[in-house]
Amino acid sequence: VYFYSAPDNFSEEMLRGKRVIVTGASSGIGEQMAYHLARMGAHVLLMARTEAKLQKVVERCLELGAASARFVSGSMENTAFAEEVVKEAENTWGGLDMLILNHIGYSYFNYFDGDVEHVRKLLETNFLSYVAMTVTALPMLKESEGSIVVVSSVAGKAGGPFIAPYSATKFALEGFFSSLRHEFIIDNVNVSITLCILGFIDTDSAMRVVSHAIRAAPSPKEECALEIIRSGALRQRELHYPPSIVTGMLLLPELHGLRAKGTRLLNKDLGQLMQNDQRKPQESVFEME
C-alpha cells in the first residue's frame, strides 16, 4: 500500500542534461525511451545491432531536443561488447547518470524445443550482458549517485507456457539485481535499481510473435517507455506496467494452484499455432479466463 501510494513528484526536468545509456534502442520500447529522453533534454547513447535503424533514431532524438545523441552498434551476445558500450560513455561524457538495460535476443513462442544452445545464447544476451554492463558502469554510477533500470516482464515473476528460455533469463535478472540492491544498502552505495515488470506491450516484435495467440489487448509502448523513465528517475524499486498486472500477480499463488492460468489464449488460435508441430494443445492449461 505504501509503495503504490508513494508521492508522484516526477518532473521531466529531472532528466535534463543527464547522461543516459539505453540498450535495445533501435525499435520497440527502447526506441520510445530514447525519444522521451531526447524531448527531456538528456544526453543519450543508444545501442543495438542494426546501424541503419540506430542512425535514424539518433537523428530523430536530435530533432526532439536531445542534449546530444550517439549510438554504438554490435551484439550483446558478446560480453566484451557490453563493456565497450559503457567505455564509450566514459570516453565521451566522463561519467554516467542512468543505465537502462532493455535489449533482448529473439525468442520463439512455442513448446520448449530442447535446444540447450538457444538457452545459453539467450542467457548471455538477456542476462549476462546486463551483469557485464552493470559491473563496468558501477564506478561511474557510484560517482554520480545514479540509477540502473532493468526491463523485465511478468514472465520474470511467474512461469507461463511457451516462453521457458525467455522466462528463465528474466527470473535470473530478478535474482541478481534484487540481491545486488541489498548489498548496495549494506554498503551505503547510493545507486538505485529499478526492476520493470511489464505485461503485453504493442511493439512490432511482440505483435509479430504473439498477437495471433494472445487475446488480451496490448498496452502502448510510448506510455510504457515514459513509465520506465519515470520510475527510474524516482528511484523506485519496482514498476508494474500496465497497472492491471498487479491484480494478476497477487492472484498468482491461486493461479498456480489451479495449474498455471493467467494467459488467456484462444484454443482455436492455439490449435493453429501448434499446427506445424503436429501436437494438440493441452486445453486444460488455457481454459480459465
Ligand SMILES: NC(=O)C1=CN([C@@H]2O[C@H](COP(=O)(O)OP(=O)(O)OC[C@H]3O[C@@H](n4cnc5c(N)ncnc54)[C@H](OP(=O)(O)O)[C@@H]3O)[C@@H](O)[C@H]2O)C=CC1
Ligand atoms: N513487448 C512486450 O510485450 C514485452 C516486452 N518486455 C521487455 O521489454 C524490453 C523491450 O522489448 P521490445 O521493445 O518488445 O523488444 P524489441 O524486439 O522491439 O526490441 C529489442 C531491441 O533489442 C535489440 N537487440 C536484439 N538482439 C540484440 C542483440 N543480440 N544485441 C544487442 N541488441 C539486440 C533490437 O535491435 P537490433 O535487432 O537492431 O539489434 C531492439 O532494439 C525487453 O527487455 C522485453 O523483455 C517485457 C514484457 C512484455
Ligand SMILES: CC(C)CCC[C@@H](C)[C@H]1CC[C@H]2[C@@H]3C(=O)C=C4C[C@@H](O)CC[C@]4(C)[C@H]3CC[C@]12C
Ligand atoms: C502470468 C499472467 C498473470 C500474465 C501473462 C501475460 C502474458 C500474456 C505476457 C507477459 C509477458 C509477455 C512476453 C514478454 O515478456 C516478452 C516477449 C518477448 C517478445 O519479443 C515477444 C512477446 C513476448 C514473448 C511476450 C508475450 C506475452 C507475455 C507472455
